[in-house]
Amino acid sequence: MTSENFLQYLEDIWGWVQNRGEQLFSHFEKLPRLEMALQVLILTIVFLLILTLIIAMGVVLLRIKNNVIAKRYSRLEQSWEGQIMDFLSADGVELTPVEVRKADRLFFVQYLYRFASRLRGHELQIIKDLARPHLPMVARKLQSGYPELRARNINILATLGFPEFIDPIIEALNEDAPIVKMAAARILADRNYPEHIGLIMPVLSSFDEWSMNFLASMLAGMGPEIAYRLREELQNPEGSVRVRIASAEALRRMGDLAAPDIAVQVLEFGQDPELSASCLKILRDMGTPRHRPLLLGLVASPVEVIRIHAMSALGSVGSIKDSNTLRQGLDDPSAWVALQAVRSMGQLNAIELLEDIARSDHPRVAIARQVLAERNHL
Amino acid sequence: MTILVRLLEMLLEGFNYLVLVYFLSLNFFYLLTTILAFFALRRYARRMEAVDLQSLIAKAGVPPVTLFAPAYNEEATCVESIKALLALNYPEYEVLVINDGSKDSTMEQLTQAFDLKPAARYKVADIAAAKVRSIYQSDFHPNLWVIDKENGGKADALNVAINYCRTPLFCAMDADSILERDALIRIVRPFLEDASTVAAGGIIRIVNDCTLVGGTLTDIRLPKNLWAKFQVLEYLRAFLSGRMGWSALNATLIISGAFGMFKRSAVVAVGGYAHDTVGEDMELVVKLHRYHLERKLPYKISYVPDPVAWTECPESTKILGRQRDRWQRGLFEVLARHRVMLFNPRYGRIGMFAFPYFYFLEMLGPAIEMPGYVAFLIAIIWGSVSYTYMLAFFVVAIVFGIALSLFSVALEELTFRRYPRTRDLFQLFFLAIIENFGYRQLTIYWRMHGFISALRKVQGWGIMERKGFKTTTGASAK
Known part of the structure; x- marks a missing residue:
């Protein structure tokens, strides 16, 4: 059919539709109002009945299809599992590719992906070897229109084809879709590849919607070799506050001993309260008595979150002499500050003072009782 | 006399038009949310394929969570439910059971099953609530706490839990x-x-006649009781089509009190749950919207369709009627309290779209639909409307309702497939047809009753009876 014929054909169809439409309208125009409404209703009923039947049939067909697929996949999984278990259990057996039909290749790779999540070392390598012939097909699917599917395929490539397929994963860091970008960043944030920090840090500020715990956990997972970079970020007053907080939280999780000194510098400038709180958490976990003077100043901060974490850090690095300072926290307008102050007293082993408070008629006497109970002194 | 008759005729005709507009608007929204839900669920299913839950648990630094379980006369189910809560797959969480002055043996059952001992715990917020009698901690499960308090209602119990909650999120x-x-x-x-999410709701499914082993559901099936079966279909429609559709519009206005996760600081900022309404769950969500929109703070309230809470539904018309009456009263109270949001552009799509839908179609709906049946009947007797026309109109309404119900079943089949028995699937088809002949009218009647009760400012929850879960083990919580 030539393009002219095709256009003519389309025009004929359009003409027929117009003709029928005009006939229908003229039919309705001639009708009295009620009869017209009735006919519209009847047409609607017919349409809805057909639609209902189509939906019902669709559901039944979907059920049949799902059952058939489930049975087929279960059969395939059983046969693959047998072969894979043979490879995994026998030492030195030559690996022969598992026979997979073209249509089942993606499912096979997904199956190996699920399997791989339970394995380590040599066994994982066997699974990776079995997957290898099919991974270029997965890499091609990174062009899929759905970001969720691209993210899934990134995860598959990371688990079964890392580091061979690192290039498409690095490219994914420049994706617009946050889910794909994050999937790539989480994969690259690998303990065995600290050099990837140079790729991750520049994009970290674009994850501004993700929870800080999530980002910090990802960075900390890369291990102490990236600490130098995190310190640089934390120290950089021009840097994004979120990146600096994520760096501080990651350094704390890593137990980086150089972090407290940087935290002190940041606290002295005292910019963002959340950043200060993260720095105070570093001092709580890794601080020393020489940080006491700074903390004694911050327990009186006008910002609640700073007071809470300063009290907490003082409980770790302070001494019994600081109990009276902490005692003042019991009268703080914020219940969280009061709770933390008393907990810190408990940490400093100020048991007598806590017992005094517990016996007193202070309105927050229950905190002292709670802390004494937590420390088995009640 | 003729003028009076003519006036009555005009009133009747006007009312019939109102019913027609109501019918068209309601079904427009149903259709819209169903279509949006279809696309949103497909996207969600794809997204879940890209997420490795175990990796999230292991590496994502998930925040600690406190589970609130308010209990009032729950002796039939509380031990089994709490055993299930203690077996959840989550790295760090506490369970806070609030015994709201139960008159039955709830407290004794909990004490015995979990070896509760008195413990000290300090309040970290000060939302007004009834007096706490004692606080207990389990010897076997240190993350299980029970707060025994004087009766004050569910909202009060939840507020007590917020006061004692020490984690950034609570459920x-x-x-x-x-x-x-x-x-x-x-x-x-x-x-x-x-990170701007302040609340997220999960799906509620019906547990009646499903089998529970050690806190885990092992056999999922449709209930045997007809009323419970109808509710399964209703819940599928409400959660898979309705809430998913509204969530796709970023206009979630309801998170079920039976299962929702909240950011503690945001809830404290809005003053916790309202004591003076039976719709405290919806009121909290509306309040969260209002608080953030009025202050122009970034926030998000989501609905997530796959975290499931299984709950027992009423099996008698008496209890079901009370529940629907209460839901309608709750809706009325919440929407009336926050009516400043209605068509107020300050509240964005909530004020201009979601709120008017709930106000005019869900809240006032029964007050239009119920008299609508009567008015149509009068109109037919009067002879002002053709009998055939009326019949055709009702057939359209019924077939459209069936189509929407079947679409919800289709959404279930497309995504979660929780009812694997083919027999159950055909039963759902059958229920989609027969619910139109009696059940729907009954729910309208109960909602109308609730509407009138709300106008009369009736308070209270009414009594719910529980028959308990079907379990196959009697193992103790220890």
Whole structure:
């Protein structure tokens, strides 16, 4: 059919539709109002009945299809599992590719992906070897229109084809879709590849919607070799506050001993309260008595979150002499500050003072009782 | 006399037009949310394929969570429910059971089953609530706490729990509900992916006649009781089509009190749950919207369709009627309290779209639909409307309702497939047809009753009877 014929054909169809439409309208125009409404209703009923039947049939067909697929996949999984278990259990057996039909290749790779999540070392390598012939097909699917599917395929490539397929994963860091970008960043944030920090840090500020715990956990997972970079970020007053907080939280999780000194510098400038709180958490976990003077100043901060974490850090690095300072926290307008102050007293082993408070008629006497109970002194 | 008759005729005709507009608007919204839900669920299913839950648990730094389980006369189900809560797949969480002055043996059952001992715990917020009698901690499960308080209602119990909550997020639920093992990690995901999330709701499914082993559902099936079966279909429609559709519009106005996750600081900022309404769950969500929109603060309220809470539904018309009456009263009270949001552009799509829908179609709906039946009947007797026309109109309404119900069943089949028996699938088809002949009219009647009760400012929850879960083990919580 030539393009002219095709256009003519389309025009004929359009003409027929117009003709029928005009006939229908003229039919309705001639009708009295009620009869017209009735006919519209009847047409609607017919349409809805057909639609209902189509939906019902669709559901039944979907059920049949799902059952058939489930049975087929279960059969395939059983046969693959047998072969894979043979490879995994026998030492030195030559690996022969598992026979997979073209249509089942993606499912096979997904199956190996699920399997791989339970394995380590040599066994994982066997699974990776079995997957290898099919991974270029997965890499091609990174062009899929759905970001969720691209993210899934990134995860598959990371688990079964890392580091061979690192290039498409690095490219994914420049994706617009946050889910794909994050999937790539989480994969690259690998303990065995600290050099990837140079790729991750520049994009970290674009994850501004993700929870800080999530980002910090990802960075900390890369291990102490990236600490130098995190310190640089934390120290950089021009840097994004979120990146600096994520760096501080990651350094704390890593137990980086150089972090407290940087935290002190940041606290002295005292910019963002959340950043200060993260720095105070570093001092709580890794601080020393020489940080006491700074903390004694911050327990009186006008910002609640700073007071809470300063009290907490003082409980770790302070001494019994600081109990009276902490005692003042019991009268703080914020219940969280009061709770933390008393907990810190408990940490400093100020048991007598806590017992005094517990016996007193202070309105927050229950905190002292709670802390004494937590420390088995009640 | 003729003028009076003519006036009555005009009134009747006007009312019939109102019913017609109501019918068209309601079904327009149903259709819209169903279509949006279809696309949103497909996207969600794809997204879940890209998420490795175990990796999230292991590496994502998920925040600690406190589960609130308010219990009032829950002796039939509380031990089994709490055992299930203690077996959830989540790295760090506490369970806070609030015994709201139960008159039955709830407290004794809990004490015995979990070896509760008095313990000290300090309040970290000060939302007004009834007096706490004692606080207990389990010897066997240090993350299980029970607060025994004077009766004050569910909202009061939840406020007490907020006062004692020490984690950044809390999950409010009913003590008689069973959460699936991965429910917490699934519902917490929106909080990880978007730090501005302040609340997320999960799906509620019906547990009647399903089998529970060691806190986990092993046999999922449709209930035997007809009323419960109808509710299964209703819940599919409400959660898979309705809430998913509204969530796709970023206009979630309801998170069920039976299962929702909240950011503690945001809830404290809005003053916790309202004591003076039976719709405290919806009121909290509306209040959160209002608080953030009025202050122009970034926030997100999501609905997540796969974290499941299984709950027992009423099996008698008496109890079901009370429940629907209460829901309608709750809706009325909440919408009336926040009516300033109605068509107020300050509240964005909530004020201009979601709120008017709930106000005119859900709240006032029964007051139009119920008299609508009567008016149509009068109109036919009067002879002002053609009998054939009326019949055709009703057939359209019924077939459209059936189509929407079947579409919800289709959404279930496309995504979660929780009812694997083919027999159950055909039963759902059958229920989609027969619910139009009696059940729907009954629910309208109960909602109308609730509407009138709300106008009369009737208070209280009414009594709910529980028959308990079907379990196959009697193992103790220890």
